[in-house]
C-alpha cells in the first residue's frame with residue numbers, strides 16, 4: 440500500500456508487476472496530479488477509515504452510540520452553531536454523562552462570531568480574522584471563560600480547553616489521552632488510545648476527522 444501510494448505521488452519505481460509511474464493519463468508530460476486528485480484515486484484515508492471502523496465507530500456512529508456523533512460535517516460552522524445552541528442534543532453530548540454546558544445566550548451576529556472563533560481553532564484557512572477577533576471579545580466577556588480556556592496550555596477548568604480544537608495536532612493528542620486535564624479530566628468516558636495506536640495511525644485518524652470539517656452531510 441505504502442509503496443504504491445508513494446510511487447504514485449513521487450513517481451518512484453515499485454518492484455513487482457503493475458508498478459511504475461502512475462499519472463492520470465499515462466502521458467509523462469501531463470501535469471502532475473494534484474493532491475485533490477490523489478485523494479480520489481489513491482484513497483489516502485483508506486487506513487484511517489479501517490481504523491475508525493474498528494476502534495471508534497461503535498461509540499461514535501449509529502443508533503447505539505454513547506458519544507457525540509462523528510462524521511461528515513463534524514466541526515463545520517453548522518456543527519459548531521448546532522452545538523452552541525443545544526449542547527445536549529442527540530448529535531452532541533445528549534448520550535454521554537457529560538452535558539454540563541447550557542445553550543449559549545448569544546444570537547445573530549454575536550453567535551456567528553463565537554462560531555467563527557471556535558471554527559478558527561482548527562486552523563481552517565477560510566476563517567475570517569475580523570469575525571474571530573469579535574468572537575474572542577465575546578468569549579472573554581460572555582461567560583465562556585468561567586469554564587473554558589482557549590490557549591491549549593491551561594488545565595483543570597470545568598470545561599475542555601478549546602485551544603487548537605479540531606486541528607490535526609489536537610485530535611491526535613486527544614485520541615491518545617482524552618482524559619488529559621486540558622480536556623475532560625476525570626469526567627472523560629472515552630478510552631485512551633495512546634498505547635493502542637501508533638502515532639502515525641493517530642495522525643491518520645486526525646487528518647481523516649479534520650477532512651469532515653469541509654465535507655457536507
Ligand code: HEC
Pocket residue numbers: 491494495496497498499505506507509535537610613614617618623626627628629630632644648
Ligand atoms: C467507548 C466509547 C468510545 C470509543 C471507543 C471512542 N470514543 Fe471518542 N468519545 C467518546 C466519548 C464518551 C466522548 C465525549 C468526551 C469524553 O468523554 O472524553 C468522545 C469524544 C471524542 C471526540 C471529541 C468530540 C468533541 O467534539 O469534543 C473525538 C474527536 C473522538 N471522540 C474521536 C474518537 C476516535 C478517533 C476514536 C477511535 C480511535 C474514538 N473516539 C473512540 C467515546 C468513545
Ligand code: HEC
Pocket residue numbers: 507522523526532537538539540541543544553557578581582583584585586587597598599601
Ligand atoms: C458552566 C460551564 C460552561 C460555560 C459557561 C460554557 N461552557 Fe462550553 N463546555 C462546558 C463543558 C462541561 C463542556 C463539555 C461538554 C459538556 O459537558 O457539555 C463544554 C464544551 C464546549 C465546546 C466543545 C464541544 C465539543 O464537542 O468539543 C465548545 C465549543 C464550547 N463548550 C463553547 C463554549 C462557549 C463559546 C461558551 C460561552 C458562550 C461556553 N462554552 C460556555 C462548560 C461550559
